[in-house]
Amino acid sequence: MTVHKASLPNHLLRRLPVLAAILALPLLTACSGAPLITSCEPADGLTPDCRFQNPEDLVVSPQGQFILVSQMGDMEGDLPGNLVALAPATGDILALFPVADSVQPARGWGDAACRPPEIYSPHGIDLEQLDSGVHALYAINHAGRESVEMFEVLEDDQSVELIWRGCVLAPEHGYFNDLVILRNGDFWISQMFPRHANVIWAALRMQFTSYAPGYAYHWSPTGGFVRLPGTDAKFANGIEKSPDERHVFLNSYFGNELIKVDTTTGSRLGSVSVASPDNLSWSPTGELLVASHHASIPEMLACMDIDEGNCGFRFQIVAVNPDTLDARVLLDHEGPPMGAATVALPFGDSVYLGTFAGDRIARVSSGILAP
Numbered sequence: 001m002t003v004h005k006a007s008l009p010n011h012l013l014r015r016l017p018v019l020a021a022i023l024a025l026p027l028l029t030a031c032s033g034a035p036l037i038t039s040c041e042p043a044d045g046l047t048p049d050c051r052f053q054n055p056e057d058l059v060v061s062p063q064g065q066f067i068l069v070s071q072m073g074d075m076e077g078d079l080p081g082n083l084v085a086l087a088p089a090t091g092d093i094l095a096l097f098p099v100a101d102s103v104q105p106a107r108g109w110g111d112a113a114c115r116p117p118e119i120y121s122p123h124g125i126d127l128e129q130l131d132s133g134v135h136a137l138y139a140i141n142h143a144g145r146e147s148v149e150m151f152e153v154l155e156d157d158q159s160v161e162l163i164w165r166g167c168v169l170a171p172e173h174g175y176f177n178d179l180v181i182l183r184n185g186d187f188w189i190s191q192m193f194p195r196h197a198n199v200i201w202a203a204l205r206m207q208f209t210s211y212a213p214g215y216a217y218h219w220s221p222t223g224g225f226v227r228l229p230g231t232d233a234k235f236a237n238g239i240e241k242s243p244d245e246r247h248v249f250l251n252s253y254f255g256n257e258l259i260k261v262d263t264t265t266g267s268r269l270g271s272v273s274v275a276s277p278d279n280l281s282w283s284p285t286g287e288l289l290v291a292s293h294h295a296s297i298p299e300m301l302a303c304m305d306i307d308e309g310n311c312g313f314r315f316q317i318v319a320v321n322p323d324t325l326d327a328r329v330l331l332d333h334e335g336p337p338m339g340a341a342t343v344a345l346p347f348g349d350s351v352y353l354g355t356f357a358g359d360r361i362a363r364v365s366s367g368i369l370a371p
Contacts, residue, residue, distance in 0.1 A: 035312035037336050040360065046353070048337040048360040050310075051093060053081060055354040055361050057178070057279055058345040059127045061085065062135040063155045067347055068096065070139060072356060073121035074304070075199075077142035081121045085160050086361070088347060096162045097151065108221075109150045109166030109185075116164055119143040124178030124190075124238075124279070127153060131183050137162060138181050146170035146195060148179065148187065148219070170195075171217075171225045178239045178279060180248075186220045188228065188248055188263075190236035203297055206234040206254035216250050218263070229266030233259065238280035238343075240288060242322065249288060249322065251277035258290060258320060272325040274318050278356075279343035283319060283369050289330075289344040291353075292316040303340055303357035310358030312339035317351070317368065330368040338362040 040050040057070040066085040073079030083096040096102075103116045121143035129135050135153040140146075147169050151162040170176060175195035179187050193202045193213040205211040214236030216228040233252035240249040247269070248261050258280075259271040276293035283289050295303075295313040303311035314334035320327045333339070338360055341353040350363040 035335060035339070036306060036309050037312045037338065037358075038309035039336055041337060043336045044333060046333065046337050046362045046364050048310075048362045049086075049091075050360040052084075052359055052361055054356055054358065056123060056342050056356045057125045058281075058343050058352055058354045058361070059125055059137070060345065060347055061155050061160050062127070062129065062153055064347075065089070065155065065157075066094070066160045067345065067352060067361075068125065068127065068137065068153075068160070069354070069361070070122040070125045072123055073143060075123075075142060077119075077121045077144060077146075079121060080119055080143060083122055083125070083137075083139060083162060088350075088352075094159065096160070097149075097164065102162060103164040106152070106165040110148070110168045110221075111166070114147070114167040114169055117141055117144060117147065117149060117167070120149075122149075123176065126179055126181045126187070128181035128183060130181075130185055132185075136165075136181060136185070138179055138187055140176045140179060140189070141167075146174050146176060148176070148189065168219060174225070177237050180239050180241045182241070182245055186218065188239055188241065189217050189219060190233075190239045190250060191215050191217060192235050192237070200297075200301075203235070203254065207297070212252075212255065214252065216248060216261075228261065228263055230261040230268045231259070237278055238290070240280040240282070247322075249280060251280060251290065253277060253293075258288070258325075260322070260325065270325050272320055272327050274320070274327060275316070277318075278341075279354075281343060281345050284346055285369065286322070287319040287369075288322055289346075289351075290318040290320055290327075291341045291343050292318050293340065294334075295340070306357055308359065310338050310340070310355060310360050312336065315339060315341045317341065317344045317353075319369070331364060 054072040056072040071081045073081035085094040123140040125139045137151045173194040177190045179189040214233035216231040217225045234254035237251040237253040257271045260269045278291040317331040343354045345352045
């Protein structure tokens with residue numbers, strides 16, 4: 001018997017795309033999966049460094065000598081991770097947190113009632129020089145609790161260290177991905193979807209329906225978490241601010257777009273189409289660099305289960321003009337030596353790429369940034 005859409009109730013009609021996707025998922029998973037990369041040899045202009053654990057996000061240290069790395073455990077917080085520093089000049093890797101004697105609470109940082117984490121699994125990170133002159137690094141934590149951990153960054157000619165100064169606990173249902181620090185110590189942070197939602201079901205709803213549970217929060221010591229108007233997104237991911245801190249740029253991962261919002265009015269000023277955009281960073285010439293994923297849900301799920309090597313699915317690095325929102329592809333890569341890039345960080349004469357699923361950071365010539 002043939003079933004016609006017109007004969008179905010409206011509530012079933014709305015669910016047809018999701019139901020079809022759920023029925024197809026076992027078949028897709030059986031015949032599709034992201035390629036696993038186990039070799040660690042340079043290829044296609046990319047040079048890998050295979051000494052890391054899911055280096056999901058990267059920032060440059062205050063004096064520009066180190067790359068600070070968020071080594072994510074997993075999204076559920078079951079696998080511990082840590083923060084480390086890579087010295088590109090020497091190749092040294094320094095442990096930053098957790099390390100002994102790195103916890104010194106400070107008044108005025110975060111929530112006074114928030115205590116140091118017992119276990120730690122970082123995700124998105126950001127570094128900013130505050131109005132006070134202090135260099136601060138904030139890091140999302142999924143382990144044991146959903147929180148933002150706050151650090152003071154100290155750097156000299158030979159080393160860099162993080163001193164834990166405080167933290168903020170997420171609100172109910174809070175499930176964070178990335179954040180950006182404001183110069184007064186506040187921050188904007190991306191809320192992916194409700195923390196206790198079924199991940200696969202939520203992903204299917206976001207991909208195949210209008211379901212958009214993500215958005216950005218503004219946190220301040222006096223106001224706590226306040227939702228930023230105009231930032232509704234299908235899985236809010238990477239987030240950045242304009243230099244004047246008026247505009248927020250937010251990636252909608254399953255919406256396949258980067259959106260720009262005026263935070264003073266809540267008006268959405270525009271968007272640009274980018275496939276599954278992950279993290280954001282700034283180029284030396286003032287363009288936003290977007291790590292873009294080209295993978296199916298089964299490929300994403302396969303990458304989350306790897307025990308060695310690196311996920312190999314296709315990614316792009318896309319440059320976006322923050323004023324016009326015009327976009328251009330700088331790098332399009334699939335397979336060895338690294339796939340599934342989550343961030344592109346300019347540093348010296350290279351651009352460094354992190355990943356959420358693998359044992360490596362890769363670098364490529366900064367020549368890709370040229371117009």
